[in-house]
Each structure stands twice: as structure tokens, then as C-alpha cells.
Amino acid sequence: MTIGARTVVVGTDGSPGAVEAVRWAATVAAERNLDLLITHGLEFVVRFHDLDIAGMDDVGTLAQHLAESIVSEAREVALSVDSSLTVGTEIVPESAAALLVGLSRTARMVVLGGSGVGAVGGVLVGSAVATVVSQAHCPVAVVRRRGETVPTVGPVVVGVDGSPNSEQAVGVAFEEAAFRGAGLVALHAWSDVSDERLFGLARLIAKWDSVEPDQQRLLAQRLAGRQEEHPDVEVRRRLVRDNPRDALLEESEHAQLVVVGSRGRGGFKGLLLGSTSQSLVRRAQCPVLVIRPETAT
Numbered sequence: 001m002t003i004g005a006r007t008v009v010v011g012t013d014g015s016p017g018a019v020e021a022v023r024w025a026a027t028v029a030a031e032r033n034l035d036l037l038i039t040h041g042l043e044f045v046v047r048f049h050d051l052d053i054a055g056m057d058d059v060g061t062l063a064q065h066l067a068e069s070i071v072s073e074a075r076e077v078a079l080s081v082d083s084s085l086t087v088g089t090e091i092v093p094e095s096a097a098a099l100l101v102g103l104s105r106t107a108r109m110v111v112l113g114g115s116g117v118g119a120v121g122g123v124l125v126g127s128a129v130a131t132v133v134s135q136a137h138c139p140v141a142v143v144r145r146r147g148e149t150v151p152t153v154g155p156v157v158v159g160v161d162g163s164p165n166s167e168q169a170v171g172v173a174f175e176e177a178a179f180r181g182a183g184l185v186a187l188h189a190w191s192d193v194s195d196e197r198l199f200g201l202a203r204l205i206a207k208w209d210s211v212e213p214d215q216q217r218l219l220a221q222r223l224a225g226r227q228e229e230h231p232d233v234e235v236r237r238r239l240v241r242d243n244p245r246d247a248l249l250e251e252s253e254h255a256q257l258v259v260v261g262s263r264g265r266g267g268f269k270g271l272l273l274g275s276t277s278q279s280l281v282r283r284a285q286c287p288v289l290v291i292r293p294e295t296a297t
Contacts, residue, residue: 005108005138007035007088011100011128014070017113020150021143022074023081024287025111028141030082031179034108037088038074040067041096067091097131104136109289114144114281129281133262133290139172140292146253146285154256154286155183155236159248159276160222165261167222169291173259174226174233176289183234185251188219189244215239245276252284259289 010025012018022038029036042063071089078087092099104110112129133140143150158173160166170186177184219237227235240247252258260277280288 005106007037007107008109008111009037009039009100009103009107010074010111011039011041011096012070012074012113013040013096014073015113017143017145019074019077019113020145021111021113021141022077024141024143024150025109026078026081026085026087028109028111030085035086035088036078037090037103037107038071038078039090039092039099039103040071041099042067042091042093043095064091096128097135100128100132101135101137104132104138104140107138109139109141110136111141111143114142130278133277133281136292138292140290141287142281142284142290143287144252144281144284151256151286154254155185156180157185157187157248157251157255157258159244159258159260160186160188160219161244161261162218162222163261165291165293168293169259169261170222170226172289172291174230176257176259177233178230180256182256183236185236185238185255186219186223187238187240187244187247187251188215189240189247212239245279248276248280249283249285252280252286252288255286257287257289258284259291262290262292 008025008029010022012022026036028034068091071091075087075089078085090099090103094102100110100112110132112132114129129142133142156173156177158170160170173184173186176182216237216239219239223235223237227233238247238251248258248260258280260280262277277288277290281290
């Protein structure tokens with residue numbers, strides 16, 4: 001995470017998913033004594049600003065007024081979570097993705113809804129997710145529902161593959177579990193092969209029975225230091241002979257948060273967490289927190 005950052009940034013387009021994202025972001029900010037910044041990108045204005053089309057000025061004014069209404073309602077939602085929360089707002093004639101990626105440089109976390117419908121001038125949050133997840137400079141939370149609600153109970157789940165980005169994800173997952181008073185499930189998959197026939201062959205060639213003890217030890221070593229820092233977090237280790245995407249999606253059915261690196265190579269065959277993280281933000285049944293690789297400043 002950005003060291004010293006004091007702001008949680010959330011994008012909104014007024015859709016139900018975006019409202020849930022604002023509520024979730026406000027809860028995170030309030031619990032951790034952070035500020036909240038609600039943003040809305042006027043992508044419509046960017047696209048048509050320089051076109052000489054009759055009536056475009058009126059449409060632009062309408063888009064601005066609609067954006068102000070969306071942001072005002074989002075602010076009310078945030079303050080309903082905690083009336084003492086410091087809430088800022090920002091409406092910018094820029095695409096949602098560009099706006100959020102730019103703000104991520106100084107944010108503690110960027111939060112998005114898992115989908116968005118975007119009215120005239122709206123940011124269309126859903127279309128921004130993939131870009132923000134792959135380009136942001138801080139962790140990105142995608143708030144997904146289970147059925148009609150966003151889950152708030154259950155463990156925090158983290159994907160572990162031994163890569164540097166995964167190590168960051170493990171650290172953040174422990175922090176999240178400690179904040180939430182939740183248990184932690186540390187999941188390590190031995191393969192990213194999804195075809196069962198190939199996977200059966202891999203098991204035969206690799207002699208899985210002899211591999212398992214080594215993998216158990218490696219997973220324990222990767223968690224040991226973090227467990228010492230957070231002794232109150234109860235940890236369950238899970239090793240699976242499965243595609244990490246499928247195993248983490250399964251865990252999301254009972255979790256309140258899944259934490260993964262945005263990319264990674266490691267473990268026995270190397271978890272390709274880039275594809276895994278993208279799948280999770282589209283299909284998980286709970287919020288997903290994607291940890292971006294640390295970059296030199």
C-alpha cells in the first residue's frame with residue numbers, strides 16, 4: 001500500500017453496484033480513521049467536447065448536473081455509515097479508468113463496484129475495472145455481491161504462490177483479517193492446469209505424494225513471519241491440486257474478502273495470478289482486493 005496514504009478513493013456512477021461500493025469504502029475508511037474521496041468521471045464530455053454539434057452544450061450541462069446529483073447521493077450514503085467521516089468529492093472531465101488510476105498514486109486503496117450501468121455522462125464503473133486493476137499504483141477493491149448483498153462475515157482468503165506480489169498480498173490479507181476480527185484462509189494451488197486429463201498426467205509425473213510435504217513446509221514458511229505479527233489471526237492452510245482460479249472462486253462462496261496479487265509466478269508450477277485476479281473480479285461472490293506490485297518511487 002502507498003505508505004502514509006490517508007485516503008480511500010471510490011468511483012461511482014449511481015448504479016446499485018456503485019452504491020454498494022461507496023458503502024463498503026466508507027466502512028473501510030471509518031474503521032481505519034481514513035478520509036474518503038468519491039469520484040465521478042465525465043467521460044461523455046471528454047468524447048464530445050470538441051465536436052461542433054448543435055445542442056451539445058446543453059447535453060454537457062445536463063451531464064454535469066446529473067454527475068453532481070450522483071456524487072451528492074453517494075456522499076449521503078457514505079455519511080450514513082459514519083457521520084463523522086471526512087468525505088470529499090471530485091467530478092472530472094476524464095474517463096473513469098484514467099481518473100482512478102491517476103488518483104491511485106496517492107491513495108491507500110481504490111474501490112469500484114463490480115458492475116455499473118452509467119447514465120449520460122456516467123463513468124460506467126464496470127468497464128473501468130479491468131484497466132484500474134491492471135494499472136493502479138495501490139490496492140484495488142472490487143466490491144462484488146453474493147446474491148443481493150455484499151457479505152460482511154466469513155474469513156479473509158488469500159492466494160499464495162511465493163512470488164513477490166503474492167508476498168505483498170499475504171501481508172495485506174493478514175492486516176485485513178486483523179482489522180475485521182476474521183480468520184484467514186491461505187490457499188496454495190499446485191498447478192494452473194485446468195484440463196483434468198492433463199492435470200491427471202501432471203499428478204502422475206510429479207509424484208504428488210512426495211511433493212505434498214515440501215509444499216506444506218513452504219506454505220508454513222511463507223506464513224510464519226506474518227503469523228508472528230498477527231498472533232490473534234486464526235489461519236487455515238489449504239493446499240489444492242486445482243487451478244487457483246477455481247479454488248479461490250469456491251472459497252469466495254463463504255468468504256467476506258478475497259485477496260490476491262495482480263500477477264505472479266511461483267509455487268510448484270507457477271500460479272498465473274494475472275488471469276486469476278481478472279477472473280475473480282468478474283465472478284467472485286464477495287469483494288476482491290487486488291494487490292498491485294510495489295514500484296520504486
